[in-house]
Amino acid sequence: MLAKWDRKPIGELCDFGNGYGFKASDWSERGLPIIRIQNLNGVREFNYFDGPPPREQIVVNPGELLFAWAGVKGVSFGPKIWSGPKGLLNQHIYKITPRKGVDPFWLYSTLRVITSKIEASAHGFKSSLLHVKKADIADQVVPVPTLDEQQAISQTLSTWDRAIEKTVALIAAKERRKAGLMQRLLTGKVRFGEFAGEAWKEVPLGTLFEPVTDTVGDKDIPPYSISAGIGFVSQREKWGKDIAGRQYASYTHLRKGEFAYNKGNSKKYQCGCAYLLRDQDEISVPNVFISFRPKSDKVSADFYEHFFVADYHARELKRYITSGARSDGLLNLNKKDFFKINVPCPSPREQEAIAKVLNAAVAEIDEHRNQLAALKEQKKGLMQQLLTGKVRVKS
Template identity: 40%
Template sequence: MNKTVEITYKTKHTKVGDIPKDWSLDKLRKNAIVLFSNVDKHIKENEIPVSLCNYQDVYYHDYITSSIPFSAGSVKESEFYKFQLHKGDVIITKDSEDRKDIAVPAYVIEEIPNLICGYHLAILRPNEAHLDGVFLSFLLQSHNINHYFQKLANGVTRFGLTTESIKNALIPIPPLPEQEKIAEILSNLDLAISTTNSLIEEIKLRNKGLAQNLLKGKKRLKGFEGEWNEVAIKDIANRITRKNEELDDTVVTISAQRGLVRQEDFFTKRVASKTLSNYYLIYKGEFAYNKSYSNGYPMGAFKRLDGFEKAVVTTLYICFSLKKIVSSDFMKHFFEAGFMVRPLMKIAQEGGRAHGLLNIGIQDFFGLKLTIPTFKEQQAITSVLSEADKELDLYKKQLNILKKQKKGLMQKLLTGKIRVNIK
């Protein structure tokens, strides 16, 4: 196992921050070939058919592998040999509407036949005698170097790196054995992160299947039998229209993935009007339905207020509290499972998607039908699903810990604050 050692050492100040004196600071052009691709997405006759590694493939993947569904393309023979990707290449984004998306790297981890680098990307092909490709990829992810490349980008509304700016970019270069050890340590963390991510996706899939079976009565828990009851939302819920007379300042919005969150956290700014008295005030445990459709929520999302004692929401939301004849936790699972999609599709007026909002009337909404079990069976189902969610939450926490470990180690290893033992 590789060991890291935190020691006191002599440093030198550089344009990319303080680095150890035994590290060199050199131009990228002296250590790697830099190529700008001009291959577009058009498929032309009489050209060589290829797979294209495009901007999105690089932006959303740390590693380029054959499992990525590359798009089809075509290139001239000269382009094929010039822009064909090989194992060990590092690809970076060279253009973006946001500086933060400049020089995002991905490492080509395997030889993939006929894979060509697409437009808006640059190939960095390291000289293996001086620069390790995996190390370079991690280096480009580090705060100091990524910020340095962002500053090199030119533009006002769209930013871009020139060939010369990349070639002349300065990078800190440890001795090759140290590069390889750093790359190995961080790669092992990436493997742990990837494995944990895969486990999370497997558990999500399992939990989804479990929820679908239990919440629809396809699978019954031991000790429960008999027919479920069909009810309307108005039978189990009361509409909330209380105005924010106390002028509470906690403005929340529905995030499909995160639930009811502060507007500042969702939009990075407050988008509500300055006068909040006309907003609805809801309390912890009460629900809001957003008629705006989003990815994974084609008919809008139901969310319960869990993170705040009280909050205010736009009057575009349909808000309601549940009566004591139903389990709030059961209904939260029920709504999240997507069982309201078909009923909502039936009442959404044709052509009623104005500004992203579904045209759903209040009376129609509260008249929606759903089939639910007895209160006791609701509680039993909720108990099983909550236990399943606890396991998922455990792995999510583990994933966050691993990501923080990687971030912390990158900052120290890639600046030489911690040195690796290469003996």
């Protein structure tokens, strides 16, 4: 018969060690890296401290459990297992040291499950940026199995973690392969045999595409924005509400198969980004976007979608952007100049052939992303079952 579980506050299961408030004057170009909240999210850029640690307790080795008690809800706030390198813990992060009889990975998983409860008691500098007191974590009461069952639970959950890690690595490899294909195929460095004798032309964008000028007027069409690296996102999803306001009637009416270019600069697209509308029949977008569509069915929208996603328009746009971003975050780019940029123009058949290969690469990545989402959802459900004792595992 499986042993009955106890219920204990987190504070009885572990010890909390706070980080150190390093100042900019403490930073160096060598020494031990300073582990800040951004580093818990995978950022590999560090400041360093060169000298004896201010406190030995802030030294963190790979595999140790940390808890960011100040951060963005759902992003940087909460528990993390530090993957390395060895470093020194900055402020706003606890080092969590399990006590005797507590499995570290079980404790990490338990903290993940109760993070939403901890967030509910958090104090916010603003709606998304949270911080908590030690008691907000330590006073959380959780069901506690025996050490043997903790370890059995950890082993079960680790199986899902390994599957997730393998899928993440596979997606990264497929992304690198796709980037290589785009670099070779969209520039003409590699040609399909049947088209090898056909020279590519470079032509102004305006010879292939025309502006979309239809406005919403009194129609009821959902307003969307463009997010760099993602594409079209509904305003309600992005900001929690429609922000079009009085400008809505002048929004551009965009239909499936048409493009919109957002001339806001971003880290990924410093010269703005353009996306093809694929998944909706029609949407509305701000009229500060430059919307355009192929002039004929001899222009492959898919081919040019990959061209824009690869950011190959940036080199040409730099010729026409007159200065950096304006106060509203938009680049100084004239609409007429946008249509002057030169773009590659292989034959329609070659455009379609290249697009077919790249579409297949994207579809393969999307399939793996769906698998990853399913694995994460399965693990989430499994954690709820195993860590609450609804489902028991034999040690």
